[in-house]
Amino acid sequence: MRTGTARPMAASVLLAPLLDGPRRALTVAHRSRLALQLADEHSRVVLGVMFPGAVRLPFGCAVASSPSASSSLSVGDGVLAWGDDVYTVARWWRPARPRHRTLGAAVDPDGVRRLLLRWRRLLGRGPGLTPYGDDVLCGALVTLHAVDHPALAALRAMISATALESSTTATSASLLRAACEGWCIDELADHLAAKATGARTAETRAALLRVGSSSGRGLLEGLALIAPGNLRQVAA
């Protein structure tokens, strides 16, 4: 039986296995004004709770207001339970996963080579919830996935063989795992789409730069590392 106050949430479809599965306890791994990052029993961040105005993470669910503080926190059996508050899915959304093979023409092979050599030095480098080096790495991974680049498989294998949780923050580790599969925030996807279609990129670039204190800039740098030009320049 569902008890307590029922509240709606808009959940990423990546959370479906977690929500449909049996109930598991969670803990708060990180708390900020706009979001909470929740971790499972292995200290892996598995779910981001986002308040209005927060950047939409691929493994996030959006709620209207901060839940009342409580120690008991669990996910499963169709709900996210937080003390007396029970969140059910009012809307499922699919996080962005850009695919732009045409952008492959803009890929710089030297950039890809540099990434394969340098990625370990980027990992966990910088302060904050998502270190700048990780943001660059995420931007690069999502771009490689978008153009279906053959180098992605090798990089993905190396990253998944790494103990990410001991190299960077738990939240950033989860974002890196998502980026290996091509999932990213809407702002990066919008910018990639604008680049790939030769549309105006000024607005999408500005929107991406507004993400986090430097996360947007990091993602943009990662993108530029792999695909420095935009498509129109390449085509010309």
Next chain:
Amino acid sequence: MTRTVQVRRGAYQDSVSLMLISRELSDRPGVATVQVAMATALNLDLLSGLGFDLPEGTSPNDMVIAIDAADPTAAEATVAALDEALSRRPATAGALDPGAPPPATIGAAARRVDASFALISTPGRTATIDAADALAAGLDVMIFSDNVALAHEVALKRWADDAGLLVMGPDCGTAVVGGVGLGFANVVRPGPVGIVAASGTGAQQLMSLLDGVGLGVTHCLGVGGRDLSADVGGRSTLAAMDRLDADADVDTIVVISKPPAPEVAERVTSHARTLGKPVVIGYLGVGRPDLTETARRVAEATGTTWQPPRRWGADAPAPRGGYLRGLFVGGTLCDEAMILAAATVGRVASNIPLAGQPGLDAALTSVGHTFIDFGDDQLTSGRPHPMIDPSLRLERLRRELADPACGVVLLDVVLGHGAHQDPATDLAATIHGSSTPVVASLVGTRDDPQGLSDQAARLVEAGAIVHASNAAATREALSLLEVAR
């Protein structure tokens, strides 16, 4: 008792808000009845039926307040409470500056924020004005409103066609756009299916059945019941198919509708051939696949294993005499049930009769096997849809269960956004203890806010037999009738 009638000239509020306010005020001490409604012909009839003396010369833009209270003080207090309720501003969320007054028109709103979609539910005689404003602002638009003139629908859709925009509706009650439920929509998981639907409850049945086999839906684009007529020519259907074809998240396209005009059907079929994705076409009609069969074909097209939709409840009782009475909130579900029933029992009367079948009188008196669609325009003018306000159907259900000529009651229960938050409880209370068997089709997904299994359990507890498939529910209801054997 004191009867008070007031008219507020030009004080417009939408019918749902007024219904909620009427309900809230009726709970006040010393108050027997409070009806606050726009002065449409239907509402005026209802009020005079309740014994109120109404002033002459009102227009549908006027608000009528009718109060039946114990004494004048209670009536006055109710009017004061009404004024307070009417002046309450709804809490609105949005991307506006907190200091800016809300925009007055869709065009003004579109100039303020980066939006690409408008949802219009203004009265039908003015909805075209708002829809044209949305098109001029470059927005895709869903017109929930009904009673929009055919010529206006054609003009709007021609315009949208030329501008590369989509007009969903008029009379589009159901849509899902990228997981966002608009109007009466179910909570669906994103998936490979994209639906174009000229029927709201038909789309809801399809989405629910697909959800039952774990198949997700990315978009369900309603186009309005008239889109595939010869006059409209399927303009929105074709545009919606193009949008789905261009959407990378959609692998399979489904078109559902009543049988279109032949030349329009031909146009849809030949357009489907030009698309890069498989298109499953499900036209409902005599001798055609029902919605459940269409769902099965969609599952097949996507390589999903099909399982027959769920049934909840006890074993079927022995067949009995009497007639089948179908009480529906979904027009397409009602149609589907009538088609199946007519194939078995022949004559089926309805307020939305099938071709060659009898209609009903103005009081909707049951004659033999009878089906009523409570969502029909004639019964919703100026009042909320029965999926929100169940009172008309509950009243009729009570009468049918007491009617010795009624052998079996068949009804639909539709869940999802926009629908009543707990339709099963009132139905269960009415059904409970009745000797007449009741078979219900329960249209909903596992994530719907009402709780699919909770709703089923409530109906079963009251003695009803519940099916996820409307077609299966209809077949079981028919099997309970002696005449159908």
Next chain:
Amino acid sequence: MSTRQDPPRPLSARTVVTAGAQLLADALTTQGVSTVPVTWAPPVAGTEEALTTVMLDRRRAAANAEAVRRMTSARAALVDVRPAADALGLQPGQFLHAGPPVTWERASGPLRGALIGAVLFEGLAATSEEAESQLASGRYSWEPCHARGAVGPMAGVVSSSMWMLELVDEVHGNTSWCSLNEGLGKVLRYGAYSPDVIERLRWMTGVLGPALQQATRAHGPIDIIAIIAQMVQMGDEGHNRNRAGTLMLLKEWLPDLITSGRDPDDVAEVVRFISGNDHFFLNLVMPACKLMTVAAADIPGSSVVTAMARNGTDFGIQVSGTGDRWYVGPAQIADGLYLGTFGPDDANPDIGDSAIAETAGIGGFAMATAPAIVRFVGGTVPDALATTLRMYDLCAGENPGWAIPIMEFRGTPTGIDVTSVLRSGQLPQINTGMAGKVAGTGQVGAGLVSPPMECFIGAVEGLASAAR
């Protein structure tokens, strides 16, 4: 690239504009969708059919955008000052007046008073009684200033000997004119015609006009649009406050006045007269605004208002899509503050062509930029901001050339769309002066006024017939 070949844009309901049932908007909010609900109300009763026709006219959006483009790209340079006889070919016994056409029988007190004064000023009659009987007898002719491309504040009466400011829009090739502002108090434009009023008019004709003609010709064209852009950033809304504009114009004229070789006493009197009258520049704002709006006239399908004018009896508007046709309704009494012991009973209904300022997006529309006068027109500073914000929703565009600092330099709301007025039920706000209703009284106050809804109802019906 043709839009037809573009891939259809992705469907998205990330942000949804909603109109109608609150329940449907609430259901979206529950799903975490950003909604922008509009404050929908039924359109003004009886206009549904005409509005539908006009809204379905596909030319409208582009035509209105073009109207705004023309309005905001119009220029207005003061090029000359000369008598109405030369500038407009006006003959003795021919008069211009504010607002839509009106007969003597229907003319209000201030308009009658101003016409009497003009007859006396032209020496056509010796006494006011004689002038009045001549005017009533049909001996003279009069027509709206707007019919000649001119504009006149309050009664707006122009006779052949009066000197006119002449402004030119080189972009669109139009010319507009306005008389010289007489100052405040008992003046002809408020319907006063006492000997001191006539005496002042004679000085304006004999000294002021020729001096300004010489200074203007010596100076060369003066960019009035640019001065308005500056005054809007200096607390002038251009209708009830023209202080900064007046001083900036005077600054342009001063060197040429000083070196004109005219009698220093005359020059001093001219400078004293202009600097002592904060509204002198209104008579330049008005023809500049007329040049903007006339540039936007006659665009088929456009529902943008190109003139709002009152004659003290009727309020009239013109709409781009139907050219110079007037749509009239009864002029209203302004709501505001009264001078001295005057009260609402003393006020004449709304009068003057000065609402051309609001038609071009300033005056009441730029109220946010003029907090200094909010009390004079009976409001508060937040009211002023709210008024301008509200006017944006009635307008088809904004004028980036006239930026309001307190609104983050947002351009003034420009191009009133009659369909937005009828759909929202909100009327344009006009800042105005009030004339006494008895001929000869003069100004009795100032305040806020709106056009009657009849004008907009008539306009949408006119547009609908043109579209069918």
